Amino acid sequence: MSDIDLQxxxxxxxxxxxxxxxxxxxxxxxxxxxxNPQALSGKVRWGMLIDTAQCKPGCNDCVTACNTENxxxxxTKSTDSQWIRKIExxxxxxxxxxxxxxxCQHCENPPCVDVCPTTASFKRADGIVLVDKHRCIGCRxxxxxxxxxxxxxxxxxxxxxxxxxxxxxxxxxxxxxxVHRIDQGGQPACAEACANKAILFGDLNNPESEIAQKVxxxxxxxxxxxxxxxxxxxxxxx
Amino acid sequence: xxxxxxSKLRSPLYYALLAIGGLVVLAGLFSVHLMEEHGHIITGMxxxxxxxxxxxxxxxxxxxxxxxxxxxxIGSVFNKPAYKARAPxxxxxxxxxxxxxxxxxxxxLGRPDRVIVAATNFNPTSVFAWNxxxxxxxxxxxxxxxxxxxxxxxxxxxxxxGFMVFIWRFVLTTGTGVIFSFLVARQAYGTAILPPMFIxxxxxxxxxxxxxxxxxxxxxxxKILDEYVQKRMRNLMGVFVIAALYFVxxxxxxxxYFARQTEFERFILLDGGIYPWLFWAGYVVLGNVLPLLxxxxxxxxxxxxxxxxxxxxxxxxxxxxxxxxxxxxxxxLSIFPGYEVSSSFADGAIxxxxxxxxxxxxxxxxxxIAFMVTAVGIRVLDFVPHxxxxxx
Numbered sequence: 001m002s003d004i005d006l007q008x009x010x011x012x013x014x015x016x017x018x019x020x021x022x023x024x025x026x027x028x029x030x031x032x033x034x035x036n037p038q039a040l041s042g043k044v045r046w047g048m049l050i051d052t053a054q055c056k057p058g059c060n061d062c063v064t065a066c067n068t069e070n071x072x073x074x075x076t077k078s079t080d081s082q083w084i085r086k087i088e089x090x091x092x093x094x095x096x097x098x099x100x101x102x103x104c105q106h107c108e109n110p111p112c113v114d115v116c117p118t119t120a121s122f123k124r125a126d127g128i129v130l131v132d133k134h135r136c137i138g139c140r141x142x143x144x145x146x147x148x149x150x151x152x153x154x155x156x157x158x159x160x161x162x163x164x165x166x167x168x169x170x171x172x173x174x175x176x177x178x179v180h181r182i183d184q185g186g187q188p189a190c191a192e193a194c195a196n197k198a199i200l201f202g203d204l205n206n207p208e209s210e211i212a213q214k215v216x217x218x219x220x221x222x223x224x225x226x227x228x229x230x231x232x233x234x235x236x237x238x
Numbered sequence: 239x240x241x242x243x244x245s246k247l248r249s250p251l252y253y254a255l256l257a258i259g260g261l262v263v264l265a266g267l268f269s270v271h272l273m274e275e276h277g278h279i280i281t282g283m284x285x286x287x288x289x290x291x292x293x294x295x296x297x298x299x300x301x302x303x304x305x306x307x308x309x310x311x312i313g314s315v316f317n318k319p320a321y322k323a324r325a326p327x328x329x330x331x332x333x334x335x336x337x338x339x340x341x342x343x344x345x346x347l348g349r350p351d352r353v354i355v356a357a358t359n360f361n362p363t364s365v366f367a368w369n370x371x372x373x374x375x376x377x378x379x380x381x382x383x384x385x386x387x388x389x390x391x392x393x394x395x396x397x398x399x400g401f402m403v404f405i406w407r408f409v410l411t412t413g414t415g416v417i418f419s420f421l422v423a424r425q426a427y428g429t430a431i432l433p434p435m436f437i438x439x440x441x442x443x444x445x446x447x448x449x450x451x452x453x454x455x456x457x458x459x460x461k462i463l464d465e466y467v468q469k470r471m472r473n474l475m476g477v478f479v480i481a482a483l484y485f486v487x488x489x490x491x492x493x494x495y496f497a498r499q500t501e502f503e504r505f506i507l508l509d510g511g512i513y514p515w516l517f518w519a520g521y522v523v524l525g526n527v528l529p530l531l532x533x534x535x536x537x538x539x540x541x542x543x544x545x546x547x548x549x550x551x552x553x554x555x556x557x558x559x560x561x562x563x564x565x566x567x568x569x570x571l572s573i574f575p576g577y578e579v580s581s582s583f584a585d586g587a588i589x590x591x592x593x594x595x596x597x598x599x600x601x602x603x604x605x606x607i608a609f610m611v612t613a614v615g616i617r618v619l620d621f622v623p624h625x626x627x628x629x630x
Contacts, residue, residue, distance in 0.1 A: 227422055
């Protein structure tokens with residue numbers, strides 16, 4: 001074999017080796033992060049239907065499940081994050097009382113995304129509204145803009161985070177619809193935890209899905225529908 | 239250079255004042271360091287009152303930075319010589335206050351280290367992103383304007399430059415008002431009256447700051463302000479104060495008329511604790527009634543009265559901004575109109591806010607920065623007005 005051939009072979013071997021070393025950690029990390037290689041489909045619109053008749057006052061199971069899943073402290077000081085909360089409401093004129101969970105409503109036209117200066121707040125093709133924790137500068141304009149008080153600001157240093165749910169001091173966060181579960185074919189922790197099945201999760205755009213069928217047949221409401229934000233979370237019996 | 243002596247600017251007192259300004263800035267920077275280390279938990283801000291004391295200071299400084307340019311606009315755009323002589327000082331004050339305000343706003347961010355992210359990721363639908371352009375453009379516009387006024391060869395350009403600044407500051411203050419106008423769901427905000435209201439308030443506050451700075455410089459250098467100039471500027475300030483009050487009154491009256499807003503107005507104007515107090519006693523009485531009396535009462539209106547009136551106008555400005563920014567957030571969002579609401583996240587409850595020392599120090603650092611830039615500016619360059627007595 002000529003010298004040139006040997007040199008070429010060595011060069012190729014080294015190049016392939018170097019490329020493997022460069023790419024391997026990325027592939028490994030992607031796998032560790034349970035990344036989904038498939039591009040998101042804009043045909044899907046994830047949403048929830050909350051049946052207030054099934055939601056029991058005093059029951060906090062969805063909140064607890066959310067806190068556990070996402071590594072939140074579960075404390076309720078005014079500076080603590082609450083991605084989902086139970087709200088007790090009472091009709092002032094009739095006295096009718098209801099209990100319901102409130103979280104990011106994953107609007108089609110989210111004000112938080114509109115106002116975010118750095119595009120850290122964004123909406124995925126499948127309708128999930130998220131905050132890019134690497135891009136958020138912590139200006140809190142999205143918190144001012146959200147009509148649902150759905151967002152929290154991380155006021156303190158964090159420890160013991162769930163690797164699937166990165167959070168960061170000085171950034172804004174909110175319900176991710178458990179996007180890490182959805183990307184694995186699962187459903188949000190709150191929906192799973194509700195013993196009364198008051199939270200129905202699914203694809204609003206798929207006419208065959210249970211949620212789409214139900215939304216078609218029963219009267220449902222979007223909170224602050226007057227704002228025309230078209231939230232992906234709907235309420236029944238409101 | 240100045241034809242008269244500014245020897246006082248070389249006195250130990252000058253350096254002592256500069257040192258005090260420096261200490262105020264350092265205290266603010268130390269607060270920022272603490273906020274970086276411990277998080278915003280050491281401020282009074284929380285998940286309901288997300289903008290607090292730093293924003294009151296920052297918005298005052300930014301709005302006033304635009305308003306103080308009245309003096310130069312009237313000089314350059316409307317050709318009034320008495321104002322023209324003061325245009326460089328107004329330009330310097332504008333840059334100084336803008337610098338102070340923006341520093342506060344930036345250092346209050348949850349991640350101030352990511353300022354480069356803000357500069358490189360631009361969301362075209364975000365008024366905050368527009369303001370990044372508007373604020374930095376303002377620095378450039380005023381700097382060019384100052385250059386055309388201070389460099390003899392560029393004099394002929396000072397009118398077009400002044401006109402550019404005139405337009406730019408209108409857009410800038412509109413941009414600041416629009417930050418709140420675009421908040422669709424907050425009862426205190428989300429109305430198109432806010433940008434013009436901010437513009438008119440900027441006129442009044444800018445004149446007040448200019449008066450204080452000008453009087454201080456004159457007193458310190460034993461110069462006497464021309465009586466005619468004083469009268470003109472004082473009366474103009476009075477008119478702006480009345481105009482601003484008119485806008486604030488219209489804003490509240492319109493709200494009171496809407497059934498869905500009456501509860502909010504009741505909170506801000508009557509039973510909201512500190513907020514009605516600050517509004518009526520702080521803004522209306524101290525910030526409007528008294529200054530107007532001091533300005534327009536025939537027996538008053540002298541130098542000291544004008545200085546006191548200006549200080550009161552600034553005090554009123556802070557009171558109004560506190561009510562507007564913090565009171566506006568303290569009133570709960572109406573997520574379920576027509577329902578009584580309660581939750582662990584303070585839904586339906588009045589937001590609690592206790593400003594903490596670090597955030598106040600950060601806000602004061604903005605004022606300190608504005609002071610230092612002005613003090614150094616008038617020391618190294620010729621910013622002090624050259625009086626043409628009895629100028630018309």
